[in-house]
Amino acid sequence: MRSRATTRGSFLPHYVDAGLIQADPFVSIDEEGIGQLVRLGAKRGRATRPDLKLGVCGEHGGDPASVRFFASVGLDYVSCSPYRVPLARLAAAQAAVLVAQGGRAA
Amino acid sequence: MTARKNPGKKGGSAGKAGKTVKTTARKAGKTAKTTARKAGKTAKTTARKATPKASSPAAKTGRAKAAARSGRKAQATQRRVFSFGGGKADGRADMKAILGGKGANLAEMTTLGIPVPPGFTISTEVCAEFNQRGGKLPVEVKADVLTALANVEQLMDRRFGDPERPLLVSVRSGARASMPGMMDTVLNLGLNDRTVRGLAAMADDRFAYDSYRRFIQMYGDVVLGVPHDRFEHRLDAAKETRGVSLDTELTGEDWRKVVADYLAIVEETTGRPFPQDPQEQLWGAVGAVFSSWQNQRAIAYRRLNDIPDDWGTAVNVQCMVFGNMGDDCATGVAFTRNPSTGERNFYGEYLKNAQGEDVVAGIRTPQPINEESRAADTMSLPTLEAEMPKAYRELVRIYKRLEKHYRDMQDIEFTIQNGTLWMLQTRSGKRTTGAAVRIAVDMARERLITKEEAILRIDANSLDQLLHPTIDRDNAPPVVARGLPASPGAAVGEVVFSAEHAELRAKGGAKVILVRTETSPEDIVGMHASEGILTAKGGMTSHAAVVARGMGKCCVAGCGALAINYAQGVMRIGDHVVKEGDTITIDGSTGEVMLGTAPTVVPELGGAFSELMKWTDKIRTLHVRTNADTPEDARVARDFGAEGIGLCRTEHMFFEPGRILAVREMILASNARAREAALEKLLPMQRGDFEGIFRAMDGLPVTVRLLDPPLHEFLPTSDEDIHAVAQALGTSVGEVRHKLESLHEFNPMLGHRGCRLGITFPEIYAMQVRAITEAACRVAAEA
Numbered sequence: 001m002r003s004r005a006t007t008r009g010s011f012l013p014h015y016v017d018a019g020l021i022q023a024d025p026f027v028s029i030d031e032e033g034i035g036q037l038v039r040l041g042a043k044r045g046r047a048t049r050p051d052l053k054l055g056v057c058g059e060h061g062g063d064p065a066s067v068r069f070f071a072s073v074g075l076d077y078v079s080c081s082p083y084r085v086p087l088a089r090l091a092a093a094q095a096a097v098l099v100a101q102g103g104r105a106a
Numbered sequence: 107m108t109a110r111k112n113p114g115k116k117g118g119s120a121g122k123a124g125k126t127v128k129t130t131a132r133k134a135g136k137t138a139k140t141t142a143r144k145a146g147k148t149a150k151t152t153a154r155k156a157t158p159k160a161s162s163p164a165a166k167t168g169r170a171k172a173a174a175r176s177g178r179k180a181q182a183t184q185r186r187v188f189s190f191g192g193g194k195a196d197g198r199a200d201m202k203a204i205l206g207g208k209g210a211n212l213a214e215m216t217t218l219g220i221p222v223p224p225g226f227t228i229s230t231e232v233c234a235e236f237n238q239r240g241g242k243l244p245v246e247v248k249a250d251v252l253t254a255l256a257n258v259e260q261l262m263d264r265r266f267g268d269p270e271r272p273l274l275v276s277v278r279s280g281a282r283a284s285m286p287g288m289m290d291t292v293l294n295l296g297l298n299d300r301t302v303r304g305l306a307a308m309a310d311d312r313f314a315y316d317s318y319r320r321f322i323q324m325y326g327d328v329v330l331g332v333p334h335d336r337f338e339h340r341l342d343a344a345k346e347t348r349g350v351s352l353d354t355e356l357t358g359e360d361w362r363k364v365v366a367d368y369l370a371i372v373e374e375t376t377g378r379p380f381p382q383d384p385q386e387q388l389w390g391a392v393g394a395v396f397s398s399w400q401n402q403r404a405i406a407y408r409r410l411n412d413i414p415d416d417w418g419t420a421v422n423v424q425c426m427v428f429g430n431m432g433d434d435c436a437t438g439v440a441f442t443r444n445p446s447t448g449e450r451n452f453y454g455e456y457l458k459n460a461q462g463e464d465v466v467a468g469i470r471t472p473q474p475i476n477e478e479s480r481a482a483d484t485m486s487l488p489t490l491e492a493e494m495p496k497a498y499r500e501l502v503r504i505y506k507r508l509e510k511h512y513r514d515m516q517d518i519e520f521t522i523q524n525g526t527l528w529m530l531q532t533r534s535g536k537r538t539t540g541a542a543v544r545i546a547v548d549m550a551r552e553r554l555i556t557k558e559e560a561i562l563r564i565d566a567n568s569l570d571q572l573l574h575p576t577i578d579r580d581n582a583p584p585v586v587a588r589g590l591p592a593s594p595g596a597a598v599g600e601v602v603f604s605a606e607h608a609e610l611r612a613k614g615g616a617k618v619i620l621v622r623t624e625t626s627p628e629d630i631v632g633m634h635a636s637e638g639i640l641t642a643k644g645g646m647t648s649h650a651a652v653v654a655r656g657m658g659k660c661c662v663a664g665c666g667a668l669a670i671n672y673a674q675g676v677m678r679i680g681d682h683v684v685k686e687g688d689t690i691t692i693d694g695s696t697g698e699v700m701l702g703t704a705p706t707v708v709p710e711l712g713g714a715f716s717e718l719m720k721w722t723d724k725i726r727t728l729h730v731r732t733n734a735d736t737p738e739d740a741r742v743a744r745d746f747g748a749e750g751i752g753l754c755r756t757e758h759m760f761f762e763p764g765r766i767l768a769v770r771e772m773i774l775a776s777n778a779r780a781r782e783a784a785l786e787k788l789l790p791m792q793r794g795d796f797e798g799i800f801r802a803m804d805g806l807p808v809t810v811r812l813l814d815p816p817l818h819e820f821l822p823t824s825d826e827d828i829h830a831v832a833q834a835l836g837t838s839v840g841e842v843r844h845k846l847e848s849l850h851e852f853n854p855m856l857g858h859r860g861c862r863l864g865i866t867f868p869e870i871y872a873m874q875v876r877a878i879t880e881a882a883c884r885v886a887a888e889a
Contacts, residue, residue: 055809057733057753064566070728077729079752079809082743083573086719088730089747091566093722097558 027059029066039073046074055079064091071095186232187250190216191224191261191425199512204229206420208280211532218511220504222529224261225275225424226254228392230282233418236396243389251388255423262425267384271308272301274317274426277391279398281419284533287627287649288407289398289419290328292391293461294321294426298382302365309431311358315365317428320461322368322380328398329390332375340367354459388423395421403627410634427528429521430461436494436522437462439647440475440501442509445517445537445655446594446646448544448714451478452505454518455645456490462519462530465647471664472645475501481590481646481697497527508532513554514563515545538594538655539568540712547714550721557721564718572715577693582704587679589640589665592651594695597638597660598703600687603672605632607686612636619690621677623670625650633657638692640699642668660694667699719747731807735759737798750807751799756874757815759795760788769820770831774845778869780835785873792874796881805889812874813863816854821846 062084197213209227429437440454654661
């Protein structure tokens with residue numbers, strides 16, 4: 001936790017300003033990087049055990065863009081801080097609406 | 107506030123009400139651009155190749171449409187100047203990418219048959235071209251502008267530069283996303299020493315010369331770079347000479363003298379006489395507006411609102427209509443629903459005998475348009491409904507039409523010239539998150555939009571704002587002043603009197619309240635850095651109010667009791683003197699100002715919110731749980747609809763003041779027996795925590811993570827703490843220090859923690875599992 005805090009304070013804001021990354025990956029999941037590992041984990045895990053229950057907890061669980069991504073890779077739940085629960089419920093519903101409309105969820 | 111887990115995201119939640127609107131606007135813009143590009147591409151293809159090869163059906167349709175659009179065929183899609191007026195328009199609402207929001211909506215309103223002063227829009231594409239060519243307009247664009255201008259002349263039966271019936275125009279910016287006040291505007295363009303006499307003949311000298319001096323001042327400032335102050339000083343001098351305090355008290359003759367002096371100021375500053383040729387004026391103003399896309403405050407605003415630099419602004423040139431020609435004239439701003447609460451009430455303000463800029467600038471106190479818009483404890487001024495019933499009824503008819511057409515709450519600007527109503531703008535209105543939720547839910551119930559659309563319209567991030575604290579009335583300090591409740595929420599912070607100080611102090615970690623007589627677009631970065639904004643002047647649609655609502659910041663505006671002395675860094679509120687750095691509390695929901703810190707409480711969520719949440723639960727497939735380590739967190743999360751706990755960390759339980767000593771004893775114990783003795787003390791505490799959490803979750807799943815601390819986080823560092831542990835363990839301080847050294851790790855994040863700790867000290871997990879099981883049994887027995 002401490003190392004994350006340091007990273008965020010020291011160089012990540014500069015990376016975002018300089019356009020090297022779109023968003024702080026500790027706030028919004030890096031879909032191309034860690035996101036692929038999540039996707040892979042879900043796929044392989046379910047290949048072995050189809051009823052595997054998968055969830056994500058932490059800051060990403062309360063970030064709308066990340067929630068949309070997690071919905072699209074088929075996780076069962078996200079878990080976030082209490083005050084972000086309504087936000088996650090809304091983001092999850094938005095993901096479902098977008099999927100139903102044929103758009104890309106994440 | 108303390109319970110919120112993301113203090114670092116404070117900035118992130120700002121501007122969200124605005125964002126909801128923007129997202130929609132942007133999406134529309136994107137679609138428009140794609141279409142436009144496709145059409146453009148197809149058209150080019152057609153032009154180049156006489157017989158295009160096989161292409162997709164979509165491209166075929168596009169081509170057919172492009173060709174069919176007008177006799178000019180392919181050229182139609184490359185149009186760069188778009189006329190509107192007399193019920194016909196070249197543009198549409200979905201062309202925001204090239205016409206900007208303002209231009210696209212003016213075109214749409216015109217086609218809807220709504221009274222819009224005729225004019226034309228120079229596309230955003232020209233902006234890029236203009237700035238790349240070092241500030242030169244392409245010759246073809248100039249020709250198109252003159253053609254479009256001739257069309258306006260014909261529709262209005264006036265001519266540009268005509269000494270008898272002069273056509274006057276406004277020149278305004280209009281980007282794809284709303285950027286209120288960030289770019290430049292010139293009004294009354296077309297006035298010169300000759301046409302001013304024609305204008306006087308149509309109205310009177312006072313009006314005509316006041317209009318001319320406003321034009322010289324704006325044009326001088328925006329186009330010629332003559333400092334604004336120079337004009338203001340002259341105007342103040344004129345008022346002093348006459349012994350009056352209001353602009354309106356000056357006569358035609360006074361204004362004529364002011365105009366002569368203004369012209370002299372311009373010549374003196376620029377070394378050239380003020381341009382008398384209306385066409386030269388027009389090219390100057392168009393260029394200045396295009397250039398203003400690159401000014402510092404516009405760039406800063408784009409950064410804060412994620413607006414791409416390459417979008418550019420369009421320029422709207424439109425026939426002037428006057429709200430300041432007499433007492434049967436007015437100008438105003440309104441929202442089709444209340445932008446603060448979302449209530450389904452037509453809501454707005456107007457000023458009689460004034461120009462539009464006067465309302466937004468917050469210089470005069472505006473009147474409510476109807477009873478619903480009257481603020482509880484403000485003015486007893488007459489309403490537009492009472493003063494100009496005919497124009498008001500027309501306005502009501504139009505707002506209803508617009509809301510139905512756009513299927514969203516609109517922010518509209520209007521002017522009444524000699525009793526005739528003209529619409530100058532419509533756009534999706536910025537609103538608070540609370541209002542956004544209420545409006546989306548109401549509109550779905552009214553069947554104006556679907557439930558799915560209602561869900562998509564709310565920016566999820568903005569929900570944070572709904573959970574903003576309000577002031578605990580029972581324990582708050584007394585109210586020392588009252589202003590307008592301009593943007594809801596409560597804020598506590600140190601007073602700062604400038605945007606720069608706000609930014610500086612906030613960077614240093616301070617919570618600040620920006621206090622200004624009124625705010626202006628240069629202040630936005632400082633406003634963004636502040637917890638809340640308090641102004642002495644201005645109404646509900648003043649710059650401070652509009653921007654604060656967009657940012658989701660609490661704002662109290664128009665608090666007349668404030669006397670601010672910027673130079674000394676103090677303000678007086680009645681008998682109280684408040685210095686920069688003193689703490690105050692403001693309540694943007696009631697308009698109250700308090701000295702010192704008022705305690706805050708988390709608000710009740712309204713009916714619309716629970717309704718929306720119910721809809722989301724029916725639609726979503728992903729479950730939402732919470733991270734909760736205490737019964738209190740678990741209860742809050744349940745109330746917010748959590749369906750279980752996804753992560754219950756146990757190390758936080760160990761950190762509590764009464765427990766940390768026992769935890770340190772456990773870690774530093776030299777043998778298993780000493781460790782077990784320490785664990786024995788922790789067991790009932792842990793069991794109690796779990797009981798509370800399980801009770802709060804009432805049978806919902808709870809995922810517990812057994813102790814997983816980077817060990818160093820638990821170790822004592824201060825002499826005092828080390829001493830206490832030594833005493834508890836019955837060993838020496840030296841012994842404890844030695845043990846601490848041996849536990850030191852280079853990379854604690856990957857060190858002796860998690861399952862590694864479980865393997866080396868199994869008794870810790872044994873205690874935890876026992877606490878969990880016993881707690882579960884007890885809670886199950888209760889049920």
